[in-house]
Amino acid sequence: MPVELRIHIDGEEHARGTAISTTVRNLADGEGQEVLVLVGDVARVQLEPGQYLIEASLPSGERLRRPADLREGAPPVDVSLKPLRAPNAKLSRQHLLMPAERLRPAPPPPFSPLLSFTGVAGGTKTRVPSRPPSSTPPPREGHGYETERPYEEPPFFGALGIREEAPLPVVSVLWRNPRAPDPTPTTAALAGERDLQDQPFPDRLPFLSHDGTLVTYALPRPPGPLPATGTLVIRWDQQLVLIPVARWEGLPGSSADARIEFVVNLSTQTVSAMVADPIFGPILGYLTSGQLEKAAHTLRTAVPFSRLERDEHDPFAAAISALVLARTMLSGNSEHEAKWYEWLRFLDKDAPHILELIKSHLPKVQVEWRSWVHLLTTWTPNIPDTAILEGWLRLTDESTDTDEEAAEALACFLQAFQRGVPYFSVSLRMLLDGLLHFDPGALSQDQREPYRHALRTVRQWATWVDPREPFTTLRIPRED
Amino acid sequence: MTVWNFSTGPGTHALVVGVGRYPHLLGGGGTPFPDHGGMGQLTSAPVSATAFADWLTSTYQPPTHPLRSIDVLVSGGAPLTYQPAVAGAQAQVVERATFDNFKAAVLRWYAALSTSPDNHAVFYFCGHGLAAGLQTTLLLEDFGDVPHAAFAHALDFDRFYLGMDPCPARTQCYFVDACRVASRTLFEIDTFGESVLTPSRKHSTPARRAPVFYSTMLGTQAFGRADQPSLYTSALLKAMKGAGAMRKGNAWEIRPTTLLTALDDLLAREAEAAGATQNCNANNVVDFPFHRLPSPPEIPVTVSCVTQVDLTNAVLRVVGGATPHEHAASSPPWNLVLPYGTYEFIAAPEGAPPDTPRHVHTELVFPPHTEVVLPCP
Numbered sequence: 102m103p104v105e106l107r108i109h110i111d112g113e114e115h116a117r118g119t120a121i122s123t124t125v126r127n128l129a130d131g132e133g134q135e136v137l138v139l140v141g142d143v144a145r146v147q148l149e150p151g152q153y154l155i156e157a158s159l160p161s162g163e164r165l166r167r168p169a170d171l172r173e174g175a176p177p178v179d180v181s182l183k184p185l186r187a188p189n190a191k192l193s194r195q196h197l198l199m200p201a202e203r204l205r206p207a208p209p210p211p212f213s214p215l216l217s218f219t220g221v222a223g224g225t226k227t228r229v230p231s232r233p234p235s236s237t238p239p240p241r242e243g244h245g246y247e248t249e250r251p252y253e254e255p256p257f258f259g260a261l262g263i264r265e266e267a268p269l270p271v272v273s274v275l276w277r278n279p280r281a282p283d284p285t286p287t288t289a290a291l292a293g294e295r296d297l298q299d300q301p302f303p304d305r306l307p308f309l310s311h312d313g314t315l316v317t318y319a320l321p322r323p324p325g326p327l328p329a330t331g332t333l334v335i336r337w338d339q340q341l342v343l344i345p346v347a348r349w350e351g352l353p354g355s356s357a358d359a360r361i362e363f364v365v366n367l368s369t370q371t372v373s374a375m376v377a378d379p380i381f382g383p384i385l386g387y388l389t390s391g392q393l394e395k396a397a398h399t400l401r402t403a404v405p406f407s408r409l410e411r412d413e414h415d416p417f418a419a420a421i422s423a424l425v426l427a428r429t430m431l432s433g434n435s436e437h438e439a440k441w442y443e444w445l446r447f448l449d450k451d452a453p454h455i456l457e458l459i460k461s462h463l464p465k466v467q468v469e470w471r472s473w474v475h476l477l478t479t480w481t482p483n484i485p486d487t488a489i490l491e492g493w494l495r496l497t498d499e500s501t502d503t504d505e506e507a508a509e510a511l512a513c514f515l516q517a518f519q520r521g522v523p524y525f526s527v528s529l530r531m532l533l534d535g536l537l538h539f540d541p542g543a544l545s546q547d548q549r550e551p552y553r554h555a556l557r558t559v560r561q562w563a564t565w566v567d568p569r570e571p572f573t574t575l576r577i578p579r580e581d
Numbered sequence: 582m583t584v585w586n587f588s589t590g591p592g593t594h595a596l597v598v599g600v601g602r603y604p605h606l607l608g609g610g611g612t613p614f615p616d617h618g619g620m621g622q623l624t625s626a627p628v629s630a631t632a633f634a635d636w637l638t639s640t641y642q643p644p645t646h647p648l649r650s651i652d653v654l655v656s657g658g659a660p661l662t663y664q665p666a667v668a669g670a671q672a673q674v675v676e677r678a679t680f681d682n683f684k685a686a687v688l689r690w691y692a693a694l695s696t697s698p699d700n701h702a703v704f705y706f707c708g709h710g711l712a713a714g715l716q717t718t719l720l721l722e723d724f725g726d727v728p729h730a731a732f733a734h735a736l737d738f739d740r741f742y743l744g745m746d747p748c749p750a751r752t753q754c755y756f757v758d759a760c761r762v763a764s765r766t767l768f769e770i771d772t773f774g775e776s777v778l779t780p781s782r783k784h785s786t787p788a789r790r791a792p793v794f795y796s797t798m799l800g801t802q803a804f805g806r807a808d809q810p811s812l813y814t815s816a817l818l819k820a821m822k823g824a825g826a827m828r829k830g831n832a833w834e835i836r837p838t839t840l841l842t843a844l845d846d847l848l849a850r851e852a853e854a855a856g857a858t859q860n861c862n863a864n865n866v867v868d869f870p871f872h873r874l875p876s877p878p879e880i881p882v883t884v885s886c887v888t889q890v891d892l893t894n895a896v897l898r899v900v901g902g903a904t905p906h907e908h909a910a911s912s913p914p915w916n917l918v919l920p921y922g923t924y925e926f927i928a929a930p931e932g933a934p935p936d937t938p939r940h941v942h943t944e945l946v947f948p949p950h951t952e953v954v955l956p957c958p
Contacts, residue, residue, distance in 0.1 A: 529715070
């Protein structure tokens with residue numbers, strides 16, 4: 102006789118509804134099942150009597166665990182999980198989605214502030230020793246470049262180590278009309294680098310909250326009635342941070358009007374952006390942190406495919422979904438085919454030629470997901486991420502292995518490059534890997550130079566990208 | 582050629598590389614490479630590679646893919662003679678990890694893996710590494726011996742990884758223990774080294790299962806201890822004892838998803854204890870049984886108290902499992918390693934009378950790590 106297990110994840114009012122993929126594992130045989138728990142709600146599962154371990158994995162990397170003993174004929178068993186990392190009162194759900202180090206002050210430097218300093222003449226600023234003092238642990242042997250480099254000067258004032266009040270960065274937003282034939286706004290911003298670095302912007306953003314370390318902002322409504330994409334531009338003394346984002350239109354009936362929020366950590370000079378959508382925020386967080394199975398489970402459980410199949414809904418939600426789908430289908434885990442089967446519906450009326458090409462060679466589910474991603478690419482002519490997905494589809498299409506098909510894949514990647522900096526950091530990795538598949542020496546004369554240009558630029562983006570961030574966050578040293 | 586072939590048939594083929602000696606980097610004795618970037622000699626890398634090879638040959642026990650061969654390249658101060666912990670395996674002087682030797686070893690490894698789609702590949706590298714954004718370059722012993730061809734003897738790991746995609750063995754596991762600190766030189770030169778294998782223009786099908794476990798995040802350093810295994814390799818080998826395990830039926834298996842969780846936790850602890858900060862990172866993590874434990878998993882346990890006022894010098898007693906365990910008098914937190922199971926944790930001040938209230942808590946010890954917080958009496 103099954104016994105009811107009731108799982109609850111505790112959360113503040115503003116974090117309610119955040120979807121957390123939770124594993125319920127039978128301790129006798131190790132078998133587990135995934136349950137989606139919404140913060141603040143109770144998820145009910147009927148289980149055979151036995152001992153279980155309930156483990157919730159947050160996109161932030163935190164794991165919440167409790168055992169549960171379900172006995173025959175016993176009343177329902179309640180398991181309550183509470184995130185240990187207490188949210189900053191000024192934050193909404195960032196503590197559930199972002200790594201903890203992004204939301205706290207920088208750790209102290211690897212030396213004691215009471216040890217000797219070399220004062221800088223004429224001022225109170227101090228310089229740390231070029232090597233750790235002898236009382237610190239012996240220097241570790243680094244396997245890399247910086248082992249012998251002097252430590253850089255930390256932002257310290259005075260021998261007592263009083264931290265200088267960090268100045269607020271200049272935060273602006275540049276708007277673009279996504280339906281205009283422009284590349285992503287970040288590309289435009291990169292092209293106008295000098296302006297970005299030296300000139301003031303008219304629409305400097307006001308912050309929502311500020312506690313001395315963390316400053317939160319929300320993407321404002323774009324000017325004018327058309328939907329728009331924007332680039333967040335954060336200027337520090339030493340670096341420029343660019344984040345392409347789109348206004349989150351939301352899905353009908355679920356997460357309409359979710360905001361893009363971002364947190365500037367003055368202590369670490371990092372910027373973390375998230376979509377304050379209780380479903381897609383976690384999905385994007387799981388995808389970025391490498392918890393692919395969790396991303397897939399959350400998507401399949403919480404988002405009916407019917408909500409994503411047309412472009413009048415949010416194309417960015419659809420793009421994230423397609424990324425999750427593609428990454429799992431290409432992961433080598435064959436169990437995913439069956440799991441996605443029920444989620445997808447057959448679509449063929451808009452791209453019969455593509456379907457005809459692959460239908461005869463692939464299982465039905467392969468046809469369905471590939472056709473959907475193809476349609477998504479055509480719906481979103483200005484989103485680089487969908488063109489990257491299309492290129493990957495062509496690279497993995499079993500039905501053809503021709504020069505033409507390879508050329509088409511390359512064309513997709515070059516088109517994605519023309520569309521600009523991908524919105525999501527996962528896509529940027531895929532674009533780089535996609536381009537690396539090609540040998541420039543084997544390309545035609547026409548393709549060779551565009552390819553080299555694209556690869557050089559994408560490598561530059563990849564040099565700047567912060568891979569821990571879900572949105573493509575480019576941290577550009579000012580001297581660059 | 583230092584390859585040991587243990588048996589035939591589908592199974593695991595491993596390539597283990599440790600590079601500690603770099604003649605053209607600081608302290609190497611050869612003509613210094615102009616753009617050495619401060620890199621020098623590593624005593625930890627050869628020890629780490631040997632420790633990993635020892636684990637593979639003595640303990641590694643995948644459910645269906647026994648170790649069929651291992652190829653070892655090590656560049657240390659002196660030539661290394663290595664004998665795998667396999668009955669009948671002969672000791673051999675290990676080849677040095679020069680680029681040519683590495684290239685030959687990769688081609689041997691690839692050929693061995695190509696004999697069956699059911700083969701599994703294991704790749705381990707410990708040595709210097711560089712990065713430019715998302716791309717990682719690994720340095721072989723003779724890196725820098727051609728002054729005007731900076732990355733002639735370095736491995737473009739990302740292209741090498743893509744080049745392994747056509748390999749018939751569809752299950753591959755990579756462990757990269759090297760720094761990933763950004764290198765301006767790397768970017769400016771616009772090359773990331775040689776890839777040995779060229780990526781095909783198409784992804785092969787079925788999609789391969791090929792997780793990569795990096796020792797550190799992009800843009801950050803990896804650390805070693807002089808003449809000891811690196812922090813990452815130490816954490817990896819501890820995770821293989823049980824922290825990275827999950828239960829499947831009556832067996833405990835190390836799987837990539839659970840291994841990553843455990844590795845992340847253990848590495849952070851190793852680094853903290855050494856006064857460093859190091860967090861691992863992984864790509865393309867997908868589940869499959871990598872290793873089966875021969876005995877119940879050994880799991881790290883941290884025991885602390887809600888309040889420590891009366892426990893500045895306390896005795897911790899652990900009841901459960903085969904024998905009760907008593908921890909020497911000390912202050913919490915206590916760091917233990919216990920087999921899977923349910924235990925009663927009891928703490929009391931040292932020398933306290935028998936009727937003194939104890940801090941008592943019962944907890945299930947389960948991978949990857951269990952934290953026990955003792956309540957007030």
